[in-house]
Amino acid sequence: MARAHRIFWAARLQVGQFFFAVVSLVASGVPGSVWAGEGSAASAAYVTNQIGNSLSIVDLATEKQVAEIAIGGKPAGIAMSPDGRSAYVAAPDGREVIAIDTASRSVIKRAAVGKGPLGIAVNPTTGAIYVADWYEHRLYVVDPATLAVTATVPTGQSPSGVAVTADGTTILTADRDSNQVSVIDAATFKVQSTIATGERPFGITIDEAAGRAYTANVAANTITVIDLKSRTHLSDVPVGLRPYAVARAANLLFVTNQHDESVSVIDAVTLQPVKTLRVGGFPEGIEADPTGSTIWVACWDANTLEKIDVATLSVTARIPVGEGPRAFGKFLR
């Protein structure tokens, strides 16, 4: 299987996109193996610049930064409202959640939340905002209209990444200093179970098509693959140095390696390595376009948002943004 996929790769790289489409169709015979791109392409990226205390808005069609909004508070986490009208930023130094109106590109509300708000996600069905507190070891449930905290859920130590299943029923947190994922019921806000990961899980990503979740384990240089239905640890897959987060497009996983200036490309089915792509220094936030044709990566040291073409596995754009981009979360809309 692994060998067959590598041969696919060699062929795909030479023959290009048309062949890729054929390969995808052939591979879709494997149950649950293919991630079909759905929805239309994202139009903009909202990139938190932690050192620059700002939010870069990048037009993805023209591949240019079109605005940089002053935010303050050393912003890191980012999430989008289900209708795309608001972007929510978590600023750990400012200890705030900040709501941005995406149409007017302006801050419309900000509110104190906890002592170290970092990871942030939005429930796709209810619009509720979930904020992980790095120092207080809990998850806050925040009302999107008022930005008031409406519930608090204790998690493991230093929860970092937050993700919500597409049906809105389950919240996952990557509890960095407990080497685990907490599985939280989005209705009762009770922790239903915890799942062991590799050392220091930071980013967490849900792969709906495969029924899996992935954590990037900073200290282990691995990603952990979790089966969501059985809530069990499936395997740990080696990647580069200090992985930050994972994204999936087509039949591939893409992992940012902070200390390697690289993105590891892994076959999502066989979990075998496919390729390592050189990107800007300290690649961090990473997200797949809804069509599955493009991956976007924020590079903290290079001060860029970089575009990876999924068909050719090459970096096709390096877009200058603000100082110290992190884009930790879902930053495309």
Added chain:
Amino acid sequence: MVRVVASLMVALAALLPVAAEAHGPSRQKVVSKIEINAPVDKVWATVGNFQDMSWHPAVAKTEGTGGNDVGATRKLTLQSGGVINEKLTKYSAEERGLAYEITDVDVKVLPVTNYSAQMNVSGTAEKTIVEWRAAFYRGFVNNDPPPELSDEAAVKAVTEIVQGGLGALKKKFEGG
């Protein structure tokens, strides 16, 4: 009084069993480069020797093992008496670049955690550019850092090391 409280907090922080690799919420960055009127190979011969950091004015002694192989270690004893332990994480003679991490340092010696850096050398037979890029978190891993372990203190200390080192390199190769 404020200073006493701050010192106490530092002492307490040192005693607390903090999780390995815990850190503050904002990674800091120091990037600096310098142009040196000297052949690139000559400058790289110095910068590219991980086992000898005597070119840096703050370093009194370099002891290490592993040469320039990835995984090599060195222990820097500073003029101040402080000690920094480092590990080589990347090395390319062709690209004239190396990367390393601090594996152990007392925050009283250098107020940082999770420090990594790279040095890149480029140029010609006449002119060389040395670039030093450092990424790190403040010395205080918990919330509400005392001033001497804040983000600002970390940036200031690393800036002094980086600029002091680059200045010394220029002086070493250009004379005077």
